[in-house]
Amino acid sequence: MVQLSIMALFVAVSQATWKRTKLGLLRNTVLYPALGFLGILLLWYGIASLRHELMPYPHEAIANNLDFIMHPFYQRGAGDLGIGWLLLASLRRVLLGFLLGAVVAIPLGFLIGMYRPALLALNPIIQILKPVSPLAWLPIALAIFNLAEPSAIFVIFITSLWSTIINTALGVSSVSKDYLDIARVLEMPPWRRVYKIILPASLPYIFTGLRISLGIAWLVIVAVEMLTGGVGIGFFVWDEWSRLNLSSVFLSVFVIGVTGLLLDVAISRLEALITHRRTPKEG
Amino acid sequence: MTKSSLQTADTNDRQPETAGFLTIENVTKAYPTGNGGEFVVLDNINLTVEANQFVSLIGHSGCGKSTLLKIVAGLERSTSGLVTLEGREIRKPGSDRMMVFQNYSLLPWLTVRENVRLAVDEVLKDASRAEKASLVNEHLAMVKLMPAANKYPDEISGGMKQRVGIARALAIRPKMLLMDEPFGALDALTRGKLQRQVLDIWEAHRQAVLMVTHDVDEALYMSDRIVMMTNGPAAQIGEILDVPFAHPRDRAALRENPHYYELRNHALNFLDQHFGADD
Structure with a gap:
């Protein structure tokens, strides 16, 4: 009962x-x-x-920005471009620097994760350079390249390195011994072991690193462009502030935020696509 | 082969070699301890396994039975002694001694079929694509996993996972199958069913099997010989029990056989005697 x-x-x-x-x-x-x-x-x-x-009041800000919102891709002479073009210019720098960074960081992470002397040699350098604001590299980059565009990409490249290296190395070194035992029993040659077992096993870590790197890169590009000038959403923010046009600054903040969010979503979609796995449900 | 080991007297007519199929001679395993001494896990183990024999290693946890299996697999090196398979010394892991792991060890980023396929691709490099595909399908069907072939390991039950592990091990046609508590992580009902399935497969394609277990009934039901180990440290083979029941075996009929209980009590008494030293 x-x-x-x-x-x-x-x-x-x-x-x-x-x-x-x-x-x-x-x-x-x-x-x-x-x-x-x-x-x-x-x-x-x-x-x-x-x-x-x-x-301005919010409704005034929208009214002031109506031109930007309605015509994101206008071209009215040199340097007078719609906000869509500015965004694309910034995205291009970020993606170039980020991809270059990933191409360097992922193999380095593998080396550090698999080969202890490499860890001992590189870890102190990484620990010292990682907390340095990427902007501190800008003068060095400008001295090397003497041009704004490659310097900005170089700074993003440096920005993208650390999290990806560290997370890749962590993933590679924490591959389950069970998986490695399978490789040993099947007598896999070393390269196939890396390609067939270690790489797929550490992909979630690698993507975590890439995601953090891309997030920071998007933060940093705005500051870099404020310093270097030229075409880009970061310089736009600074330029509009110089003209005391806060309405456009607010619009930019919103656009930068949404773009960052979309970048993050894009990389987690890419992860799901590459690893063929559903991303674990959060919460 | 001057050195003949314990069990070669009962010569097997299918077996041309004088020594056994798998021979373990004077194997000792010790780990160095922090204070300069050494911790002996296995002490002077001698054992032979014949080509078509199902042998169980039984003992309490920590008695080194899994270590012995890993030495045969080549995943660990013995400190001294010799292990040979068909007269050739075992120094490293090899696909001729395929392992079924207690925790399944499936690669989670591959589907059931891909997990089996990976092993086939690695080991049978000369086979054509069609041959490999049919080998994979044949073994998936053997463990009744065709309906789940395209699922990922985290989408199937523990019993199904272990069936994948078994299919993967058998698909590469190993000379010898090593099983490390293969049913240990399963619930009782699934365990019984899977024991039956494995025994069915083994009875159809006999080969050498070395299985680690801590379950006396499982050992009696499945194996031809039961190697009972004393407690560690410095574990030794305490006794080897021959299980005389003919295959194919029927669990219910076995339970009605008075001899079954004799053997069972004998094994349990042995384990009880060697229990409680340090637990």
């Missing part, structure tokens, strides 16, 4: 929670995020009403 009523209770509760989770999903994915944005807008209105000579 008691068992039965407990069962009934359990069923009722689980049904209720199911209904609640369906509603809860709507609440969690739509309502709360909307409230968050609303809060930010209210805060913005509040601050703008205090310092309106400097700061």
Whole structure:
């Protein structure tokens, strides 16, 4: 009897929670995020009403930016380009530097992870260089290349190295002994062992490293472009601030944020595609 | 082959060699300890396994039975002594002695079929694509895994995973099968079913098997000989029990055989005697 009523209770509760989770999903994915944005807008209105000579209201910002929003790819003479072009220019630098960094960092990570002397030789250097702000490399890059464009790419290249090296090395050195035993029993030659066992086993770590690297690279490019000038979303931010045009700065902040988010989504999609595995559910 | 070991008296007519198929002679395994001494795991082990024999290694946890299996696999080196397979010394791992691991050791980024295929690709390099594909299919069918062939290891149950491990091991046609507590991680029902399946396969394609287990009933049901080991450190072979029941075996019939209980009690008494030294 008691068992039965407990069962009934359990069923009722689980049904209720199911209904609640369906509603809860709507609440969690739509309502709360909307409230968050609303809060930010209210805060913005509040601050703008205090310092309106400097700061536009949100609706004014949209109105001021209407040209940028409606025509992201306009070309009106040298240097006067739509925000879409600026974004593409920045993305191009980031992706070039990031890819060069990955091409260097992944093999280095393998070397460090598989060969202890390499770890002992390179680890101190990595530990010292990793906490250095990538911007500190900009003067060095400018001295080497004497040009803004390759210097910016070089800084992104340096930025992309550390997390990828460290995570790759960690992944390679922590490949399960069981997998390596399989390789040994099957008498795999060393190169095939790397290619067939160690590489796929450490791919999740490698992608974690790449993801962190790309995230930092996107942070750094804005600052680099502020310093180097030229075509790019970072310089645009600085330029618009010099013209006291805060509306465009706000637009840029939003665009930079969304782009960073999309980059992150893109790399996790790429991971799922390459590893043929569903990404583990978060939360 | 001047040195003849313990069990060569009962010569096998299918077996031309005078020594056994697998011969373990005076094998000792010791690890150096921090204070300059050494910790002896296995002490002077002698054992032969014939070509079509199913041999179980049984003993308490930590008695070094898995270490002995790994030495035969070549995954560990013995400190002294000699292990030979068909007269050739075992120095390193090889696909002639394929292993079935307790924790399955499937590669999680490959599907069931790809896991088996990987082993076939590595070992049978001269086979054509069609031959390899049919070999993989044949062994997946043998362990009844065709419906799950395209699933990933984290999508199937423990029993299915171990069937993949067994299919992978058999597909490369090893001379000898090594199983390290293959059913240890499974629930009782799955274990019984899988024991039956493995025995079916073995009865159809007899070959040398060395299996580590801590389950007396499993050893009695499946093997021809049971090697009972004393407790570590410095474990030795305490006794070798011959299991005289003819294959194919039927578990229910076995349980009604009075001789079965004699052997079972004998084995359990042995294990009880060697229990409690340091646990």
